[in-house]
Amino acid sequence: MKDDFDKKAVRVFKALGDPNRYSILKLLIEKGELSCADFDGKTTLSKPAMSHHYRILENAALIDVRKEGLHYYMKANIETLEKFVPSFIETHPSKKNR
Amino acid sequence: MKDDFDKKAVRVFKALGDPNRYSILKLLIEKGELSCADFDGKTTLSKPAMSHHYRILENAALIDVRKEGLHYYMKANIETLEKFVPSFIETHPSKKNR
DNA sequence: CCATTAGTTCCAAAGTTTTAAAACTACTTA
DNA sequence: TAAGTAGTTTTAAAACTTTGGAACTAATGG
Secondary structure: OHHHHHHHHHHHHHHOOHHHHHHHHHHHHOOOEEHHHHHHHOOOOHHHHHHHHHHHHOOOEEEEEEEOOOOOEEEHHHHHHHHHHHOOOOOOOOOOOO | OOOOOOHHHHHHHHHHHOHHHHHHHHHHHHOOOOOHHHHHHHHOOHHHHHHHHHHHHHHHOOOEEEEEEEEEEEOHHHHHHHHHHHHHHHOOOOOOOO
């Protein structure tokens, strides 16, 4: 577990081992880039709770976040997915982000 | 998250999102079938703690456990790995292409 | 039988994660 | 400049996970 690859892998798995974060990422893969507001109808969680989950996904390099005006736009990081959880892309195969 | 596949995936990721369990599985992939005693020198954890982690890996279908005499023999479940975390197999048995 | 071995199960403590309310910040628009 | 929007950060509580000691169970060997 000293290996950097392994540490990153554990962080990725931990991030995905929560149903809320799993669903967030799944939706991002399906829809492309979304803002926090786009998740409003799709969850019962409060904004702070969602914010917490975005942060964990970002720290695992599973999503990239970009601020533009009032909005934070998020999208799945395909590189990390391909490296650690390629099955995630294959099984949710509308990854037509460009 | 109604999907059975997704529920299993989350369970697999949660199981692997812990460094102890990640290391256990990694070792099982490298060495094949091992008994609990084979982990004795390789961890600082108590037997109850290890037992707890084996159970979580088993519940995620990441390992198969077989009792023979006094020993519980464990091995990685390749089917589950291929389905949910194929990268885990690819990167570990021969970690040449990192 | 009885002792030993290789574990598991039960329990409570310690540690971590998840959550929402409240307070805050940054940007936009009137 | 004031008001509103779209979030973040802080805080604290509740829920969950991890851990080891003690007690237990099941198989083996005298």
